[in-house]
Amino acid sequence: MVEPLLSTDRLVKHFGGLLATDDVSIDVRPGEIHALIGPNGAGKTTLVGQLTGLLAPDSGTIRFAGRDITRLPTHARVRLGLGRSFQITSVLREFSALDNVALAVQAHQGHSFRFLADVRRDRALRTAAQGGLDAVGLGARAAMPAAALSHGEQRQLEIAMALAGEPKLLLLDEPTAGMGVEESQRMVETLRGLKRSCGMLLIEHDMDAVFALADRITVLVYGRVLFCGTPDEIRRHPEVRQAYLGEDGA
Protein backbone atom coordinates (compact mmCIF):
# COMPACT_ATOMS: atom_id res chain seq x y z
CA MET A 1 0.00 0.00 0.00
CA VAL A 2 1.28 3.46 -0.94
CA GLU A 3 1.77 5.96 1.81
CA PRO A 4 -0.94 8.59 1.52
CA LEU A 5 0.13 12.00 0.29
CA LEU A 6 -1.98 13.75 2.88
CA SER A 7 -3.52 12.35 6.01
CA THR A 8 -5.21 13.72 9.08
CA ASP A 9 -5.34 11.89 12.34
CA ARG A 10 -8.27 12.58 14.67
CA LEU A 11 -8.52 16.27 13.86
CA VAL A 12 -10.72 18.33 16.16
CA LYS A 13 -11.69 21.99 15.86
CA HIS A 14 -14.16 23.97 17.95
CA PHE A 15 -15.62 27.40 17.28
CA GLY A 16 -16.74 28.27 20.78
CA GLY A 17 -19.36 25.67 21.58
CA LEU A 18 -19.65 24.52 17.98
CA LEU A 19 -17.77 21.38 17.04
CA ALA A 20 -16.84 22.14 13.42
CA THR A 21 -14.36 19.30 12.97
CA ASP A 22 -15.11 16.21 14.99
CA ASP A 23 -12.42 13.55 15.11
CA VAL A 24 -11.73 13.61 11.38
CA SER A 25 -9.26 11.14 9.93
CA ILE A 26 -9.05 11.17 6.15
CA ASP A 27 -6.31 10.69 3.59
CA VAL A 28 -5.55 11.45 -0.03
CA ARG A 29 -3.26 9.19 -2.07
CA PRO A 30 -0.88 10.43 -4.74
CA GLY A 31 -2.70 11.12 -8.00
CA GLU A 32 -6.08 10.49 -6.42
CA ILE A 33 -9.12 12.71 -6.52
CA HIS A 34 -10.75 12.45 -3.15
CA ALA A 35 -14.08 14.26 -2.98
CA LEU A 36 -15.38 15.73 0.25
CA ILE A 37 -19.13 16.21 0.28
CA GLY A 38 -21.62 17.20 2.92
CA PRO A 39 -24.42 19.65 3.60
CA ASN A 40 -23.87 23.38 4.19
CA GLY A 41 -22.08 24.01 7.43
CA ALA A 42 -20.74 20.46 7.64
CA GLY A 43 -17.24 21.79 8.22
CA LYS A 44 -15.66 21.24 4.82
CA THR A 45 -14.12 24.68 4.48
CA THR A 46 -13.04 24.54 8.11
CA LEU A 47 -11.19 21.31 7.39
CA VAL A 48 -9.44 22.87 4.38
CA GLY A 49 -8.54 25.84 6.58
CA GLN A 50 -6.72 23.52 8.95
CA LEU A 51 -5.01 21.70 6.11
CA THR A 52 -3.68 24.96 4.69
CA GLY A 53 -2.70 26.35 8.08
CA LEU A 54 -5.14 29.23 8.16
CA LEU A 55 -6.86 27.63 11.15
CA ALA A 56 -5.12 25.77 13.96
CA PRO A 57 -6.74 22.49 15.01
CA ASP A 58 -7.51 22.01 18.70
CA SER A 59 -6.05 18.53 18.55
CA GLY A 60 -4.99 15.89 16.06
CA THR A 61 -2.23 15.86 13.49
CA ILE A 62 -1.86 16.51 9.78
CA ARG A 63 0.79 14.76 7.73
CA PHE A 64 1.76 15.73 4.23
CA ALA A 65 4.38 14.23 1.94
CA GLY A 66 5.88 12.23 4.75
CA ARG A 67 6.11 14.90 7.42
CA ASP A 68 4.05 16.34 10.22
CA ILE A 69 2.82 19.75 9.09
CA THR A 70 0.31 20.39 11.89
CA ARG A 71 2.24 23.39 13.19
CA LEU A 72 3.75 24.60 9.93
CA PRO A 73 2.75 28.10 8.73
CA THR A 74 0.76 28.37 5.52
CA HIS A 75 3.59 29.57 3.30
CA ALA A 76 5.79 26.67 4.34
CA ARG A 77 3.02 24.19 3.48
CA VAL A 78 2.65 25.75 0.06
CA ARG A 79 6.37 25.34 -0.43
CA LEU A 80 6.01 21.63 0.30
CA GLY A 81 3.46 21.35 -2.49
CA LEU A 82 0.07 22.05 -0.98
CA GLY A 83 -1.92 24.32 -3.28
CA ARG A 84 -5.45 25.57 -2.85
CA SER A 85 -8.34 27.42 -4.41
CA PHE A 86 -10.92 29.29 -2.40
CA GLN A 87 -14.67 28.76 -2.02
CA ILE A 88 -15.07 32.48 -2.57
CA THR A 89 -12.97 33.45 -5.55
CA SER A 90 -9.74 35.01 -4.40
CA VAL A 91 -7.59 36.68 -7.01
CA LEU A 92 -5.71 39.98 -7.10
CA ARG A 93 -8.45 41.97 -8.76
CA GLU A 94 -6.44 45.00 -9.89
CA PHE A 95 -3.62 42.85 -11.26
CA SER A 96 -3.81 41.50 -14.80
CA ALA A 97 -4.51 37.80 -15.28
CA LEU A 98 -0.89 37.38 -16.33
CA ASP A 99 0.43 39.22 -13.28
CA ASN A 100 -1.69 37.03 -11.03
CA VAL A 101 -0.10 33.88 -12.39
CA ALA A 102 3.34 35.54 -12.57
CA LEU A 103 3.12 36.15 -8.82
CA ALA A 104 2.28 32.50 -8.29
CA VAL A 105 5.28 31.50 -10.39
CA GLN A 106 7.40 33.98 -8.47
CA ALA A 107 6.28 32.43 -5.19
CA HIS A 108 7.40 29.06 -6.44
CA GLN A 109 10.83 30.25 -7.58
CA GLY A 110 12.13 30.91 -4.10
CA HIS A 111 12.33 34.13 -2.16
CA SER A 112 11.35 37.45 -3.70
CA PHE A 113 13.82 39.65 -1.86
CA ARG A 114 14.97 41.13 -5.16
CA PHE A 115 14.64 44.84 -5.16
CA LEU A 116 15.93 46.24 -8.42
CA ALA A 117 15.24 44.02 -11.44
CA ASP A 118 11.99 44.84 -13.24
CA VAL A 119 9.50 41.94 -13.18
CA ARG A 120 7.84 43.24 -16.32
CA ARG A 121 11.04 42.52 -18.20
CA ASP A 122 11.56 39.10 -16.65
CA ARG A 123 11.14 36.91 -19.73
CA ALA A 124 11.30 33.57 -17.95
CA LEU A 125 8.66 34.65 -15.45
CA ARG A 126 6.34 36.02 -18.12
CA THR A 127 6.69 32.93 -20.31
CA ALA A 128 5.95 30.58 -17.44
CA ALA A 129 2.93 32.66 -16.44
CA GLN A 130 1.61 32.74 -19.99
CA GLY A 131 2.02 28.97 -20.16
CA GLY A 132 -0.06 28.64 -16.99
CA LEU A 133 -2.82 30.79 -18.45
CA ASP A 134 -2.77 28.84 -21.71
CA ALA A 135 -3.15 25.59 -19.79
CA VAL A 136 -6.51 26.67 -18.37
CA GLY A 137 -7.65 28.30 -21.58
CA LEU A 138 -7.14 31.91 -20.50
CA GLY A 139 -4.22 32.63 -22.80
CA ALA A 140 -6.06 35.32 -24.71
CA ARG A 141 -7.10 37.09 -21.52
CA ALA A 142 -3.57 37.66 -20.20
CA ALA A 143 -3.63 41.46 -20.22
CA MET A 144 -7.08 41.87 -18.68
CA PRO A 145 -7.41 42.88 -15.05
CA ALA A 146 -8.60 39.87 -13.08
CA ALA A 147 -11.66 41.85 -11.97
CA ALA A 148 -12.80 42.15 -15.58
CA LEU A 149 -12.83 38.39 -16.13
CA SER A 150 -16.10 36.48 -15.88
CA HIS A 151 -16.76 34.50 -12.72
CA GLY A 152 -15.90 31.24 -14.44
CA GLU A 153 -12.70 32.68 -15.85
CA GLN A 154 -11.66 33.93 -12.42
CA ARG A 155 -12.08 30.42 -11.06
CA GLN A 156 -9.96 29.07 -13.90
CA LEU A 157 -7.41 31.74 -13.07
CA GLU A 158 -7.31 30.50 -9.49
CA ILE A 159 -6.56 27.02 -10.76
CA ALA A 160 -3.75 28.40 -12.93
CA MET A 161 -2.34 30.19 -9.89
CA ALA A 162 -2.51 27.07 -7.75
CA LEU A 163 -0.86 25.02 -10.49
CA ALA A 164 2.01 27.47 -10.91
CA GLY A 165 3.27 26.23 -7.56
CA GLU A 166 3.57 22.74 -9.06
CA PRO A 167 1.60 21.31 -6.16
CA LYS A 168 1.61 17.66 -5.22
CA LEU A 169 -1.87 18.14 -3.85
CA LEU A 170 -4.60 20.62 -4.69
CA LEU A 171 -7.25 21.57 -2.17
CA LEU A 172 -10.22 22.74 -4.20
CA ASP A 173 -13.07 24.36 -2.29
CA GLU A 174 -16.09 24.21 -4.58
CA PRO A 175 -14.29 25.03 -7.84
CA THR A 176 -17.57 25.07 -9.78
CA ALA A 177 -19.52 27.18 -7.28
CA GLY A 178 -21.68 29.77 -9.01
CA MET A 179 -20.82 28.51 -12.47
CA GLY A 180 -23.16 27.84 -15.37
CA VAL A 181 -23.43 24.33 -16.84
CA GLU A 182 -20.95 25.02 -19.59
CA GLU A 183 -18.38 26.65 -17.35
CA SER A 184 -18.79 23.77 -14.90
CA GLN A 185 -18.09 21.25 -17.59
CA ARG A 186 -14.97 23.11 -18.61
CA MET A 187 -13.76 23.08 -15.03
CA VAL A 188 -14.40 19.34 -14.77
CA GLU A 189 -12.38 18.84 -17.94
CA THR A 190 -9.56 20.99 -16.60
CA LEU A 191 -9.46 19.01 -13.37
CA ARG A 192 -9.62 15.68 -15.14
CA GLY A 193 -6.63 16.74 -17.21
CA LEU A 194 -4.66 17.49 -14.05
CA LYS A 195 -5.38 14.22 -12.37
CA ARG A 196 -2.18 12.48 -13.30
CA SER A 197 0.07 15.32 -12.20
CA CYS A 198 -1.32 15.88 -8.72
CA GLY A 199 -3.71 14.58 -6.11
CA MET A 200 -6.81 16.54 -5.19
CA LEU A 201 -9.08 17.00 -2.27
CA LEU A 202 -12.21 18.22 -3.98
CA ILE A 203 -15.04 19.87 -2.12
CA GLU A 204 -18.06 20.02 -4.35
CA HIS A 205 -21.82 20.30 -4.15
CA ASP A 206 -22.36 19.44 -7.81
CA MET A 207 -22.84 15.65 -7.65
CA ASP A 208 -22.37 15.23 -11.39
CA ALA A 209 -18.91 16.75 -11.08
CA VAL A 210 -18.16 14.61 -8.04
CA PHE A 211 -19.15 11.35 -9.65
CA ALA A 212 -17.37 12.28 -12.87
CA LEU A 213 -14.07 12.91 -11.11
CA ALA A 214 -13.75 11.23 -7.73
CA ASP A 215 -11.89 8.04 -6.98
CA ARG A 216 -13.13 8.10 -3.42
CA ILE A 217 -15.72 10.15 -1.63
CA THR A 218 -15.93 11.15 2.01
CA VAL A 219 -19.21 12.34 3.46
CA LEU A 220 -18.96 14.88 6.24
CA VAL A 221 -21.97 15.71 8.42
CA TYR A 222 -21.86 17.99 11.46
CA GLY A 223 -18.08 17.87 11.39
CA ARG A 224 -17.96 14.06 11.49
CA VAL A 225 -16.97 11.61 8.79
CA LEU A 226 -20.17 9.72 8.08
CA PHE A 227 -18.77 7.44 5.44
CA CYS A 228 -15.82 7.05 3.12
CA GLY A 229 -15.80 4.89 0.02
CA THR A 230 -15.82 4.61 -3.77
CA PRO A 231 -18.54 6.37 -5.78
CA ASP A 232 -20.33 3.04 -6.19
CA GLU A 233 -20.30 2.36 -2.48
CA ILE A 234 -21.59 5.85 -1.84
CA ARG A 235 -24.45 5.34 -4.23
CA ARG A 236 -25.44 2.15 -2.43
CA HIS A 237 -24.99 3.38 1.13
CA PRO A 238 -28.46 3.80 2.67
CA GLU A 239 -27.47 6.24 5.40
CA VAL A 240 -25.67 8.48 2.94
CA ARG A 241 -28.56 8.46 0.53
CA GLN A 242 -30.84 9.53 3.27
CA ALA A 243 -28.55 12.06 4.90
CA TYR A 244 -27.20 13.72 1.88
CA LEU A 245 -28.15 12.52 -1.55
CA GLY A 246 -31.85 12.42 -0.82
CA GLU A 247 -33.95 9.25 -1.16
CA ASP A 248 -33.61 9.00 -4.92
CA GLY A 249 -29.82 8.80 -4.77
CA ALA A 250 -27.68 10.48 -7.38
Place this chain on the structure above:
Amino acid sequence: MQPRNMIALLLLALLAVLPLLTQAFDQRYLLSVGTRIVIWSIAAVSLNMILGYGGLVSFGHAAFFGIGGYAVGILSAEGIQNGWLQWPVALAASMLWAALVGALSLRTRGVYFIMITLAFAQLVYYLASGLEGYGGDDGLNISRSRFAGLLDLRDKATFYWLCFALLCGTLWFCGRLANSRFGTVLRGARANELRMTALGFPVFRYRLVACVIAGAFGGLAGILIANEGAYVSPAMMSWVKSGDLIVIVVLGGIGALFGPLYGAIVFFALEETLKPFLDLLHKGWGEYWQIVFGPLLVLIALHARGGMASLLRRRDG
Protein backbone atom coordinates in the same frame (compact mmCIF):
# COMPACT_ATOMS: atom_id res chain seq x y z
CA MET B 1 8.56 59.31 -22.68
CA GLN B 2 5.16 59.95 -21.15
CA PRO B 3 4.20 63.56 -20.51
CA ARG B 4 3.59 62.67 -16.87
CA ASN B 5 7.22 61.76 -16.43
CA MET B 6 8.12 64.91 -18.31
CA ILE B 7 6.50 67.01 -15.63
CA ALA B 8 8.36 65.14 -12.93
CA LEU B 9 11.65 65.50 -14.76
CA LEU B 10 11.09 69.20 -15.36
CA LEU B 11 10.41 69.61 -11.67
CA LEU B 12 13.58 67.72 -10.78
CA ALA B 13 15.55 69.85 -13.23
CA LEU B 14 14.17 72.96 -11.59
CA LEU B 15 15.07 71.65 -8.15
CA ALA B 16 18.55 70.78 -9.41
CA VAL B 17 19.29 74.42 -10.24
CA LEU B 18 17.38 75.93 -7.31
CA PRO B 19 20.49 77.26 -5.51
CA LEU B 20 21.52 79.08 -8.69
CA LEU B 21 18.07 80.62 -9.02
CA THR B 22 17.80 81.69 -5.39
CA GLN B 23 21.23 83.24 -5.62
CA ALA B 24 20.46 85.01 -8.89
CA PHE B 25 17.27 86.48 -7.47
CA ASP B 26 18.78 86.93 -4.03
CA GLN B 27 16.14 84.82 -2.29
CA ARG B 28 18.19 82.97 0.32
CA TYR B 29 15.12 82.07 2.30
CA LEU B 30 13.64 80.18 -0.63
CA LEU B 31 16.64 77.90 -0.63
CA SER B 32 15.94 76.89 2.95
CA VAL B 33 12.32 76.17 2.02
CA GLY B 34 13.61 74.15 -0.92
CA THR B 35 15.93 72.22 1.35
CA ARG B 36 13.07 71.33 3.65
CA ILE B 37 10.93 70.23 0.70
CA VAL B 38 13.68 67.96 -0.55
CA ILE B 39 14.39 66.43 2.85
CA TRP B 40 10.73 65.85 3.63
CA SER B 41 10.27 64.35 0.18
CA ILE B 42 12.84 61.70 1.03
CA ALA B 43 10.87 60.71 4.12
CA ALA B 44 7.55 60.94 2.28
CA VAL B 45 8.77 58.79 -0.61
CA SER B 46 9.78 56.12 1.90
CA LEU B 47 6.47 56.41 3.75
CA ASN B 48 4.72 56.09 0.41
CA MET B 49 6.53 52.82 -0.09
CA ILE B 50 4.95 51.17 2.93
CA LEU B 51 1.72 53.18 2.89
CA GLY B 52 1.17 53.36 -0.86
CA TYR B 53 2.56 50.07 -2.11
CA GLY B 54 2.22 48.15 1.12
CA GLY B 55 -1.07 49.55 2.40
CA LEU B 56 0.46 49.96 5.86
CA VAL B 57 -0.66 53.27 7.35
CA SER B 58 2.20 54.08 9.68
CA PHE B 59 1.42 57.00 11.95
CA GLY B 60 4.88 57.02 13.43
CA HIS B 61 7.17 57.86 10.57
CA ALA B 62 8.46 61.04 12.19
CA ALA B 63 10.08 58.85 14.85
CA PHE B 64 12.76 58.22 12.24
CA PHE B 65 13.37 61.96 11.96
CA GLY B 66 14.08 61.85 15.65
CA ILE B 67 16.18 58.70 15.72
CA GLY B 68 18.29 59.72 12.73
CA GLY B 69 18.59 63.24 14.10
CA TYR B 70 19.36 62.33 17.69
CA ALA B 71 21.90 59.70 16.66
CA VAL B 72 23.81 62.47 14.89
CA GLY B 73 23.12 64.92 17.72
CA ILE B 74 24.23 62.66 20.55
CA LEU B 75 27.38 61.53 18.75
CA SER B 76 28.16 65.14 17.97
CA ALA B 77 27.64 66.13 21.62
CA GLU B 78 30.00 63.33 22.60
CA GLY B 79 32.66 64.76 20.32
CA ILE B 80 32.23 62.45 17.34
CA GLN B 81 31.76 64.77 14.36
CA ASN B 82 32.85 62.44 11.62
CA GLY B 83 29.91 61.92 9.24
CA TRP B 84 31.31 58.62 7.98
CA LEU B 85 30.77 57.36 11.52
CA GLN B 86 27.67 59.30 12.48
CA TRP B 87 25.56 58.51 9.46
CA PRO B 88 25.92 54.72 9.40
CA VAL B 89 25.18 54.63 13.14
CA ALA B 90 22.10 56.79 12.63
CA LEU B 91 20.89 54.65 9.74
CA ALA B 92 21.49 51.43 11.66
CA ALA B 93 19.59 52.80 14.66
CA SER B 94 16.66 53.76 12.45
CA MET B 95 16.55 50.36 10.81
CA LEU B 96 16.76 48.62 14.14
CA TRP B 97 13.87 50.68 15.43
CA ALA B 98 11.87 49.94 12.27
CA ALA B 99 12.51 46.23 12.71
CA LEU B 100 11.38 46.35 16.33
CA VAL B 101 8.25 48.39 15.71
CA GLY B 102 7.47 46.39 12.57
CA ALA B 103 7.86 43.03 14.31
CA LEU B 104 5.23 44.05 16.86
CA SER B 105 2.88 46.27 14.88
CA LEU B 106 2.69 44.08 11.75
CA ARG B 107 0.85 41.49 13.78
CA THR B 108 -2.07 43.89 13.91
CA ARG B 109 -4.24 45.37 11.17
CA GLY B 110 -6.05 48.56 10.30
CA VAL B 111 -6.67 51.01 13.09
CA TYR B 112 -4.62 48.97 15.54
CA PHE B 113 -1.62 49.23 13.27
CA ILE B 114 -2.05 52.99 13.09
CA MET B 115 -2.35 53.26 16.87
CA ILE B 116 0.62 51.04 17.65
CA THR B 117 2.95 52.84 15.27
CA LEU B 118 1.78 56.12 16.81
CA ALA B 119 2.32 54.80 20.32
CA PHE B 120 5.87 53.71 19.55
CA ALA B 121 6.65 57.07 18.00
CA GLN B 122 5.33 58.82 21.10
CA LEU B 123 7.59 56.60 23.17
CA VAL B 124 10.65 57.90 21.33
CA TYR B 125 9.31 61.43 21.64
CA TYR B 126 9.05 61.24 25.42
CA LEU B 127 12.33 59.41 25.64
CA ALA B 128 14.05 62.29 23.84
CA SER B 129 12.24 64.81 26.05
CA GLY B 130 13.65 63.00 29.04
CA LEU B 131 17.24 63.12 27.84
CA GLU B 132 18.23 65.94 30.20
CA GLY B 133 21.88 65.41 29.34
CA TYR B 134 21.06 66.20 25.73
CA GLY B 135 18.83 69.20 26.14
CA GLY B 136 15.60 67.50 27.19
CA ASP B 137 12.56 69.38 25.98
CA ASP B 138 14.62 72.30 24.71
CA GLY B 139 16.63 70.26 22.28
CA LEU B 140 20.27 70.36 21.51
CA ASN B 141 22.48 72.60 19.40
CA ILE B 142 24.97 70.50 17.50
CA SER B 143 27.74 71.05 15.05
CA ARG B 144 27.19 69.67 11.59
CA SER B 145 28.58 66.34 10.42
CA ARG B 146 32.08 66.56 8.97
CA PHE B 147 33.13 64.94 5.76
CA ALA B 148 36.70 66.15 5.87
CA GLY B 149 37.87 67.63 2.62
CA LEU B 150 34.88 66.29 0.71
CA LEU B 151 31.88 68.38 1.66
CA ASP B 152 31.23 71.36 3.86
CA LEU B 153 27.67 71.01 5.10
CA ARG B 154 27.71 74.54 6.47
CA ASP B 155 27.54 75.81 2.91
CA LYS B 156 23.82 76.13 2.18
CA ALA B 157 24.08 75.34 -1.53
CA THR B 158 26.37 72.36 -0.98
CA PHE B 159 24.03 71.00 1.65
CA TYR B 160 21.04 71.52 -0.61
CA TRP B 161 22.70 69.66 -3.46
CA LEU B 162 23.62 66.81 -1.17
CA CYS B 163 19.98 66.53 -0.07
CA PHE B 164 18.83 66.76 -3.66
CA ALA B 165 21.23 64.00 -4.77
CA LEU B 166 19.97 61.81 -1.93
CA LEU B 167 16.37 62.49 -2.97
CA CYS B 168 17.21 61.43 -6.52
CA GLY B 169 18.78 58.26 -5.15
CA THR B 170 15.71 57.60 -3.03
CA LEU B 171 13.37 58.12 -5.98
CA TRP B 172 15.50 55.89 -8.15
CA PHE B 173 15.57 53.11 -5.58
CA CYS B 174 11.89 53.27 -4.69
CA GLY B 175 10.96 53.45 -8.37
CA ARG B 176 12.93 50.31 -9.09
CA LEU B 177 11.56 48.65 -6.01
CA ALA B 178 7.96 49.30 -7.02
CA ASN B 179 8.33 47.12 -10.09
CA SER B 180 10.68 44.54 -8.63
CA ARG B 181 9.74 41.12 -7.37
CA PHE B 182 9.77 42.51 -3.87
CA GLY B 183 7.56 45.46 -4.75
CA THR B 184 5.11 43.20 -6.54
CA VAL B 185 4.77 41.05 -3.44
CA LEU B 186 4.23 44.17 -1.35
CA ARG B 187 1.48 45.44 -3.66
CA GLY B 188 -0.03 41.99 -3.94
CA ALA B 189 -0.25 41.72 -0.16
CA ARG B 190 -2.07 45.04 0.00
CA ALA B 191 -4.56 43.88 -2.62
CA ASN B 192 -5.23 40.46 -1.09
CA GLU B 193 -3.14 39.28 1.83
CA LEU B 194 -4.88 35.93 2.17
CA ARG B 195 -4.26 35.14 -1.46
CA MET B 196 -0.60 36.01 -1.19
CA THR B 197 -0.23 33.77 1.83
CA ALA B 198 -1.99 30.96 -0.01
CA LEU B 199 0.48 31.41 -2.86
CA GLY B 200 3.28 30.71 -0.42
CA PHE B 201 4.53 34.18 0.44
CA PRO B 202 5.43 34.77 4.08
CA VAL B 203 3.76 38.18 3.90
CA PHE B 204 4.93 39.25 7.34
CA ARG B 205 8.59 38.98 6.40
CA TYR B 206 8.17 41.03 3.26
CA ARG B 207 6.35 43.76 5.10
CA LEU B 208 8.95 43.77 7.84
CA VAL B 209 11.75 44.24 5.33
CA ALA B 210 9.73 47.02 3.67
CA CYS B 211 9.42 48.75 7.05
CA VAL B 212 13.15 48.46 7.66
CA ILE B 213 13.95 49.94 4.24
CA ALA B 214 11.48 52.77 4.80
CA GLY B 215 12.97 53.29 8.25
CA ALA B 216 16.41 53.72 6.74
CA PHE B 217 15.21 56.48 4.42
CA GLY B 218 13.23 58.06 7.24
CA GLY B 219 16.39 58.04 9.35
CA LEU B 220 18.32 59.56 6.47
CA ALA B 221 15.83 62.42 6.39
CA GLY B 222 16.34 62.80 10.14
CA ILE B 223 20.09 63.03 9.70
CA LEU B 224 19.57 65.75 7.12
CA ILE B 225 17.12 67.71 9.27
CA ALA B 226 19.60 67.68 12.13
CA ASN B 227 22.30 68.97 9.83
CA GLU B 228 20.10 71.56 8.23
CA GLY B 229 19.44 73.51 11.41
CA ALA B 230 22.43 72.19 13.40
CA TYR B 231 19.81 71.44 15.99
CA VAL B 232 17.74 68.50 17.21
CA SER B 233 14.73 68.56 19.50
CA PRO B 234 11.82 66.28 20.42
CA ALA B 235 9.57 68.52 18.32
CA MET B 236 11.04 67.08 15.14
CA MET B 237 9.27 63.80 15.87
CA SER B 238 6.00 64.97 17.37
CA TRP B 239 2.95 63.10 16.14
CA VAL B 240 1.99 66.20 14.19
CA LYS B 241 5.00 65.65 11.94
CA SER B 242 3.95 62.04 11.36
CA GLY B 243 0.54 63.36 10.41
CA ASP B 244 2.09 65.95 8.08
CA LEU B 245 4.00 63.17 6.33
CA ILE B 246 0.79 61.22 5.77
CA VAL B 247 -0.88 64.38 4.51
CA ILE B 248 1.96 64.94 2.06
CA VAL B 249 1.70 61.38 0.76
CA VAL B 250 -2.09 61.59 0.39
CA LEU B 251 -1.92 65.05 -1.11
CA GLY B 252 0.63 63.93 -3.68
CA GLY B 253 -1.11 60.73 -4.62
CA ILE B 254 -0.84 57.45 -2.73
CA GLY B 255 1.32 54.89 -4.46
CA ALA B 256 2.55 57.26 -7.20
CA LEU B 257 6.35 57.47 -7.31
CA PHE B 258 6.58 61.25 -7.61
CA GLY B 259 3.44 61.89 -5.57
CA PRO B 260 5.29 62.65 -2.32
CA LEU B 261 7.43 65.22 -4.12
CA TYR B 262 4.35 67.01 -5.46
CA GLY B 263 2.77 66.69 -2.04
CA ALA B 264 5.75 68.18 -0.24
CA ILE B 265 5.97 71.09 -2.65
CA VAL B 266 2.29 71.95 -2.28
CA PHE B 267 2.39 71.45 1.47
CA PHE B 268 5.34 73.75 2.09
CA ALA B 269 4.24 76.25 -0.53
CA LEU B 270 0.89 76.54 1.23
CA GLU B 271 2.53 76.77 4.63
CA GLU B 272 4.82 79.54 3.42
CA THR B 273 2.01 81.53 1.78
CA LEU B 274 -0.90 80.88 4.13
CA LYS B 275 1.09 81.69 7.26
CA PRO B 276 2.18 85.21 6.29
CA PHE B 277 -1.18 85.85 4.68
CA LEU B 278 -3.06 84.99 7.85
CA ASP B 279 -0.56 86.96 9.91
CA LEU B 280 -1.27 89.88 7.67
CA LEU B 281 -4.99 89.60 8.39
CA HIS B 282 -4.40 89.38 12.08
CA LYS B 283 -1.14 89.12 13.96
CA GLY B 284 -0.69 85.60 15.35
CA TRP B 285 -3.20 83.86 13.12
CA GLY B 286 -0.41 82.42 10.97
CA GLU B 287 0.21 79.72 13.52
CA TYR B 288 -3.20 78.31 12.73
CA TRP B 289 -2.63 78.01 8.99
CA GLN B 290 -3.67 74.38 9.10
CA ILE B 291 -7.24 75.45 9.91
CA VAL B 292 -7.39 76.78 6.38
CA PHE B 293 -5.23 73.99 5.06
CA GLY B 294 -7.50 71.28 6.47
CA PRO B 295 -10.59 72.10 4.41
CA LEU B 296 -8.35 72.53 1.39
CA LEU B 297 -7.11 69.02 1.94
CA VAL B 298 -10.67 67.75 2.18
CA LEU B 299 -11.44 69.43 -1.14
CA ILE B 300 -8.46 67.76 -2.74
CA ALA B 301 -9.43 64.42 -1.26
CA LEU B 302 -12.94 64.83 -2.67
CA HIS B 303 -12.03 66.07 -6.11
CA ALA B 304 -8.75 64.36 -6.80
CA ARG B 305 -8.80 60.92 -5.27
CA GLY B 306 -5.33 60.08 -6.51
CA GLY B 307 -3.86 63.36 -5.30
CA MET B 308 -1.74 65.73 -7.36
CA ALA B 309 -0.29 62.85 -9.37
CA SER B 310 -3.74 61.95 -10.71
CA LEU B 311 -4.53 65.57 -11.55
CA LEU B 312 -1.40 65.72 -13.67
CA ARG B 313 -2.29 62.39 -15.25
CA ARG B 314 -5.77 63.59 -16.16
CA ARG B 315 -4.26 66.56 -17.95
CA ASP B 316 -2.40 64.18 -20.25
CA GLY B 317 -5.41 62.06 -21.12
